[in-house]
Amino acid sequence: MKELVTKWNSISLVKRIIAGLIIGIILGMVVPQFSVIGLLGQLFVGALKAVAPILVFFLVSGALCQHKEGKKTNMKTVVVLYLLGTFLAGTVAVIASFLFPVELTLTAGVEDVSAPSGVGEVLKTLFMNIVSNPIDAIANANYIGILSWAVLLGIALRKAGDGTKKAITDISDAISQCVRWIISCAPFGVMGLVFTTISEQGIDALLSYGHLILVLVGSMLFVALVVNPLITYIGIRKNPYPLVFKCLKDSGITAFFTRSSAANIPVNMNLCKELGLDKDTYSVSIPLGATINMGGAAVTISILALAATHTLGISVDFPTAIILCVLSAVSACGASGVAGGSLLLVPLACSLFGISNDLAMQVVGVGFIVGVIQDSCETALNSSTDVLYTAVAELSGRRKAQKQK
Template structure:
């Protein structure tokens, strides 16, 4: 029993937590609702620790950086771009093969989507120069990365004792986060029990076709597209890595529904995979901010659902433009309140769909969000590990 409780059986403990959570929701739903506190505390702890962890790790990595690692970041960025664009193309093809339609809602929402792609890009640029304290408090990882890298460069050339102390702080912060991750089985038990008790399946059945398409696209990207990209880079069997990332990163991301909260989990997994910390300490938080294959899928499928419902013809040129728009705007999903769903009106504008109708599509997205957002986050977060490991191993590390 003591062996099962050890850290190396964490995935099995999480699986047990999921089973117990579902069982409690079915047997005693009134009690299951109250277990949400466990999940909320776990996610809140991860979200609180993640920005500080990223700040310390990136600052340490840059200050003690080996310049030979510079060449490794270019392939990671290209993989992030290729993965997101490929995801949008997959979503477009699946939506053309099995056209989704939705029943537009009459309810309105007070949410405000971005007015154009330029506003998304300018918003991201402003987050780079955000107040560093504000960036840490609000979880603005673009700003955290920028300030940590700048301070790391400023610390180069200081006394070796200072750099050693910085590395010690980094190690201590990593250990603290490992303590939090050990609480994952309890936290996920609470999340699963409360979510299952409150939502059930009835609210999702009417949107089964749309949910099915979204999940099909995300599974295709995770198990077909990503392995192809990894094989092209490493020339080795990609599935052991892909399945490990899905099992140990994707599962926790699915239930926490937060790429930011899953950063410590991914960093811990990269450490256990014995990857280069100079690479993953930067690539993992960067991926959580800009590697958004799941968001590109959501934007494309939901937009195509609106187009099909309204009977709008889609030309090849417009379809390709939709993929490009979804890919570029997906990188801004983390910086927009409401995530990828609020970027749907931006894509709908390509087809002349009014803002009122587009926001009704967003409302449908929130109805299925318990599945859509979970699967999207699982794909995004696990892909960060897959691409980081692929690049690291392509350099023989």
């Protein structure tokens, strides 16, 4: 049995998910009456629902409490670039969702959703969720409350002892490992989810996923090839594409296959060293970027959340869309550095529109179905921009210093 598990884990997760996808389609068409197969999808989504709240809490608080004061680095500029890039990526995704609206096939509960009456109600819900009891927030999967209390706790723990910080980091790492174990079961979950969709809705239901993939990947390509070069040019004031393409080639390609920003940290460290960047900066900015620089995650969160609103017939006005851009940027900063981490934060954005956690987790399930392509592209964008923004911050600082001389 141990040998079988070892062989299973040695196969690429992408290949296993593709296999699960194909098997789910075949079983849904051939034996649609075997509804027990769909239980695998329900178990997979249930496990994600259970681990997601506590993962977000410890991941965000653990990342913030590790910040050390007094170091003379370009970190302020790097953090500004991280947040700006993530916000712009979310904005691109929102615009793409309005231009090319996507509708999904959800299995239940659609009739129970009521749209918010306006931006006032949205803001009231948002602020009341922020001040929700932290224990209740975790128990009830109130992701906005979880995020707000995690940020406060992380900042408050900056002056805590190293032992306390290490304990929080160890808990965060342990929960992340649990997520990895759950995601390693994604092929079976995807098989169950696809089986349920095919057996209940038919093969035509999968056509919307092709549209979803095009919008997701197209938005990420626009960010990588238009938005990021524009930010780079403003910083270094010369042709940005040699630096952009080097980061995509040396960091993005490996991240595409590892599908983990955390796993790609050593690759990014070596690339920063090759570019001649300051070690005091990139030794902090690269691990930090694996947690808070999540442009690709902001794209995924925004597009899937708006796909849910389009599916449920919820009208989204411009002020609410702006709030979503900000919310997707903030929530993306809490995305886990493991494969599929951003999908666990989609319910946070969905809650902005009054969409229940159960329906939001069905959207997460759809995300895992398209995740073979989406998550690889997302991680490639996230990880490559860790190096890109670190380089832009330092090269921009050098340019300003030379001007002063």
